[in-house]
Amino acid sequence: MPDGDKKIDAKTRYSAGVLEYKKMGYWEPDYEPKETDIIALFRITPQDGVDPIEAAAAVAGESSTATWTVVWTDRLTACEKYRAKAYRVDPTPNNPNEYFAYIAYELDLFEPGSIANLTASIIGNVFGFKPLKALRLEDMRLPVAYIKTFQGPATGIVVERERLNCYGRPLLGATVKPKLGLSGRNYGRVVYEALKGGLDFTKDDENINSQPFMHWRDRFLYCMEAVNRASAATGEVKGTYLNVTAGTMEEMYKRAEFAKELGSVIVMIDLVIGYTAIQSMAKWARDNDMILHLHRAGHSTYTRQKIHGVSFRVIAKWMRLAGVDHIHAGTVVGKLEGDPATTKGYYDICREEHNPVSLETGLFFEQDWASLNKVMPVASGGIHAGQMHQLIHYLGEDVVLQFGGGTIGHPQGIAAGATANRVALEAMIYARNAGKDYLAEGPAILAEAAKNCTPLRQALDIWKDVTFDYASTDAPDFVPTTSVS
Amino acid sequence: MRVTQGTFSFLPDFSDQQIHEQVQYCIDNGWAVSIEYTDDPHPRNTYWEMWGHPMFDNPDAAAVVYELNECRKVYGSYYIRIIAFDSTPGWESIRLSFIVNRPANEPGFKLNRTEVKGRNIQYSMTPYSSDKPQGSRYK
Numbered sequence: 001m002p003d004g005d006k007k008i009d010a011k012t013r014y015s016a017g018v019l020e021y022k023k024m025g026y027w028e029p030d031y032e033p034k035e036t037d038i039i040a041l042f043r044i045t046p047q048d049g050v051d052p053i054e055a056a057a058a059v060a061g062e063s064s065t066a067t068w069t070v071v072w073t074d075r076l077t078a079c080e081k082y083r084a085k086a087y088r089v090d091p092t093p094n095n096p097n098e099y100f101a102y103i104a105y106e107l108d109l110f111e112p113g114s115i116a117n118l119t120a121s122i123i124g125n126v127f128g129f130k131p132l133k134a135l136r137l138e139d140m141r142l143p144v145a146y147i148k149t150f151q152g153p154a155t156g157i158v159v160e161r162e163r164l165n166c167y168g169r170p171l172l173g174a175t176v177k178p179k180l181g182l183s184g185r186n187y188g189r190v191v192y193e194a195l196k197g198g199l200d201f202t203k204d205d206e207n208i209n210s211q212p213f214m215h216w217r218d219r220f221l222y223c224m225e226a227v228n229r230a231s232a233a234t235g236e237v238k239g240t241y242l243n244v245t246a247g248t249m250e251e252m253y254k255r256a257e258f259a260k261e262l263g264s265v266i267v268m269i270d271l272v273i274g275y276t277a278i279q280s281m282a283k284w285a286r287d288n289d290m291i292l293h294l295h296r297a298g299h300s301t302y303t304r305q306k307i308h309g310v311s312f313r314v315i316a317k318w319m320r321l322a323g324v325d326h327i328h329a330g331t332v333v334g335k336l337e338g339d340p341a342t343t344k345g346y347y348d349i350c351r352e353e354h355n356p357v358s359l360e361t362g363l364f365f366e367q368d369w370a371s372l373n374k375v376m377p378v379a380s381g382g383i384h385a386g387q388m389h390q391l392i393h394y395l396g397e398d399v400v401l402q403f404g405g406g407t408i409g410h411p412q413g414i415a416a417g418a419t420a421n422r423v424a425l426e427a428m429i430y431a432r433n434a435g436k437d438y439l440a441e442g443p444a445i446l447a448e449a450a451k452n453c454t455p456l457r458q459a460l461d462i463w464k465d466v467t468f469d470y471a472s473t474d475a476p477d478f479v480p481t482t483s484v485s
Numbered sequence: 486m487r488v489t490q491g492t493f494s495f496l497p498d499f500s501d502q503q504i505h506e507q508v509q510y511c512i513d514n515g516w517a518v519s520i521e522y523t524d525d526p527h528p529r530n531t532y533w534e535m536w537g538h539p540m541f542d543n544p545d546a547a548a549v550v551y552e553l554n555e556c557r558k559v560y561g562s563y564y565i566r567i568i569a570f571d572s573t574p575g576w577e578s579i580r581l582s583f584i585v586n587r588p589a590n591e592p593g594f595k596l597n598r599t600e601v602k603g604r605n606i607q608y609s610m611t612p613y614s615s616d617k618p619q620g621s622r623y624k
Contacts (some may be wrong), residue, residue: 158578165528168492168569168581198495221604228608232596235488235612237528263608353575371575422495430493433510433581434503452497 018069021057025080026066031087033104039141040122041364042101043092045134045307055132056086056101062126064109081106092477098307100138100364112149115275115322123310134308140317141365148370150321154285154292156373157351157398160325163265163291164237166200169429170397172421173201173241175380175404180207184214188222190414194407195230195238197418201400202226203380204243206270206297216246216255224262241268241293241326249277256284266291271315272298275322282323293378294324306474313342313362316349320375329377332394333387339475340394350375351398359478376400384463385424385456389442392428401425411462416455423453486593488526491566491583501550504567504585508546511569516580517541518549518569522560524622525615527594536560539570553585562588562623588614588623 008023021027033039040063046055058066064084065074088102111117127135161167176182176190191202202223210216223240231238244255244267252273259267267290269281278294285292302309312329319327329346330338345361351374355367379395380402391401403421410417427449432438438445450457489495499507511518518540521533536556540549549567556565565586568579592613599607614622 158576162578165490165531165582167579168583198489217604221606224608225606228596228610231528232594232610233486235486235526235528235594236490261605374575419495426493426495430496430503430507434506435510449496453495 014070014072014075016070016072020054021061021066022051022054022086024057024061024066024070025083026057026060026064026086027053028085028087031085031104033087033141036107036143036145037104037141038107038110038118038143038146039365040103040105040137041139042103043134043136043138043307044089044099044101044132045097046099047131047133050131052089052091052099052101053086056089056099056103058129058131059101059126059135060084060086060103062129063103063121063124064105082109084109094477097133107143107145110146112146113151113279115279115318119275119318127308136306136308137310137314139311139362139364140314141367142317142321144368144370147321147368147372150372151279151282151286151323152320152372153325153375154282154290154323154373155325157325157376158374160291160376163289164200164239166237168397169425170392170395171201171376171400172199172418172425173203173378173380173400173402174199174407174418175203175205175402176208177205177404177408179205180211181213184218184222187214187219188226190408191223191240192226192229193414194418195227195240196233197407197415198234198422199238199407199418200236201239201241201266201402203241203293203402203404204268206243206245206272206295208243209245216244217258220255220258220262220264224264227264237265239265239291241266243268243270243295244281245270245273249280252277252281253284256281256288256290260288260290264290266293268293268295269324270295270297271319275318278319278322278324285325286323291325292323293326294319294328296328304474306477311362311474313345313349316346316375317367320350320369320372324375325373326376326378326400328380331379331381331383331391333383333390341476342474343394345476347377347395347399350377351396360476362476374398378402380404385420385459386443386446386463388421388424388428388446389438392425392432393439397429406459406463410455411458412455417459419453420455420459423449423456424459486591488564488584488587488591488593490526490528492581493583498587499583499585501554504553505546505550507581507583508549508567508569511581512544512546514569514571514580515573516569516571518543518546518567520549520553520556520565520567522556522563522565522586524563524588524619525612526564526591527610527612527615533564533566536565539568557586561586564588590623 084105090100092098242259246252303312330343378400384406407417431445520536523533569581571580594610597609
């Protein structure tokens with residue numbers, strides 16, 4: 001983009017009145033971001049007639065120091081330092097009315113170790129700003145100096161595996177269904193059957209808290225009976241994500257303490273509890289040797305539409321800082337939104353030590369995770385044993401594969417459904433390690449494994465034609481020749 | 486019952502050829518492979534006895550299979566597992582672990598419940614075999 005208007009002298013700049021944001025110092029096309037700057041990439045859709053550079057400068061202004069008019073009190077501060085600086089605006093490759101705006105923020109603008117403070121700036125006021133039709137936070141570059149102010153995942157992938165004594169394959173889970181209405185006693189039955197049949201985990205759904213049909217203590221007690229029975233039946237460590245989401249922090253701590261007292265290895269929270277509550281629970285989990293599962297309830301309200309909101313890749317980055325151990329990050333092949341390349345980007349954010357720039361997976365910035373623990377992604381929603389080769393191909397080994405309907409809906413029952421999933425998984429990992437082209441030969445590998453496993457045969461027969469093949473609403477915008485510094 | 490710890494316990498027991506394939510996969514990834522055995526299969530029994538050190542510089546799975554069969558000669562009635570360690574930064578832990586030998590009869594685990602205050606129950610589990618002293622559990 002052209003440079004736009006240059007800055008002006010101080011006397012003119014601070015005369016009372018209204019000035020374009022780009023003239024106030026929020027547009028600095030020559031600015032070279034420092035290693036310690038936080039950088040945000042926004043997708044900006046200006047209102048008709050609004051100059052994209054002015055729009056970008058306005059975003060920089062409204063997400064840092066500016067207000068709508070000139071204020072003399074700026075001059076009491078090192079205002080040049082505190083102003084966010086839009087330094088680059090590119091047209092998006094595929095949409096003529098949308099622009100990518102790069103904005104750099106001085107590290108001192110942010111309180112150490114607070115997602116609430118970071119987000120109050122970056123997505124605080126600015127998303128309702130009238131000169132923009134729409135605004136989306138696509139990606140962020142977080143400097144090492146800032147990352148080091150966060151605890152990060154309470155447990156991390158490596159220690160989670162060591163605690164569970166489970167290596168070399170994805171973990172297997174299932175969400176108890178129906179999600180609402182079961183009594184504690186009936187609910188525990190589903191947990192027991194699924195774990196005994198071969199799953200590592202079962203899971204409360206996002207909206208199972210403490211309702212009239214099942215209060216939380218009742219659920220926890222029956223679930224732990226089921227977990228321990230299944231552990232004794234198999235010789236394996238088992239777990240069930242006890243959802244401690246509640247109306248107050250005090251209540252969540254109380255529920256988490258009870259889960260600990262009962263010997264659970266894992267507790268669960270929902271994204272809707274808020275960033276501060278998530279960070280508090282992550283600290284509690286670190287202090288109490290607890291794995292912390294996060295269900296991303298509510299995220300699609302702001303992550304799904306490409307022109308407005310916050311990309312899930314940014315939410316994933318915030319959640320790695322905030323300190324969760326598990327996060328739902330898409331399945332590619334299941335029933336919920338998820339383009340393969342975009343989903344790979346989310347998984348890389350969760351699991352890698354270092355992310356290189358990768359426009360094809362939506363990663364606009366190089367990101368060093370500075371030894372922060374890794375987050376285990378969770379794939380859940382409309383997946384089944386017959387897709388095992390695709391799931392391993394797209395999602396890799398360090399992931400929890402959650403087959404809810406694909407376990408509980410098995411014609412021979414829950415334990416049979418669990419066994420089908422476990423056999424399919426082990427057979428596919430075995431074939432992969434043995435050097436087979438498991439993606440191409442997947443159906444044959446499963447059919448062969450099913451010869452020794454009737455439940456797998458039945459699962460393959462019943463779900464073989466189930467696919468969810470819809471166009472994605474959120475895919476990366478890039479042209480292979482674009483270069484990003 | 487069948488103790489289903491490890492990556493492949495839901496598959497039929499592996500032949501030496503299948504073990505060889507999996508071990509070679511580990512070696513080719515740069516992981517050090519070791520053999521461990523125990524007569525206490527409790528899932529939180531972390532430290533099985535080591536049949537020698539991890540084979541750090543061994544390029545050939547055949548050497549691991551050879552050592553496994555040596556171990557079987559002495560501890561053929563025990564659980565034996567193969568473990569692969571990855572020393573890559575940020576991992577530095579086990580990457581694959583699978584049982585390659587198990588007792589002919591696996592009696593399983595007793596679940597002990599201690600009823601404490603309220604409706605709370607404290608659980609522990611004990612392998613039935615571990616009532617006997619170490620070394621005389623699976624004869």
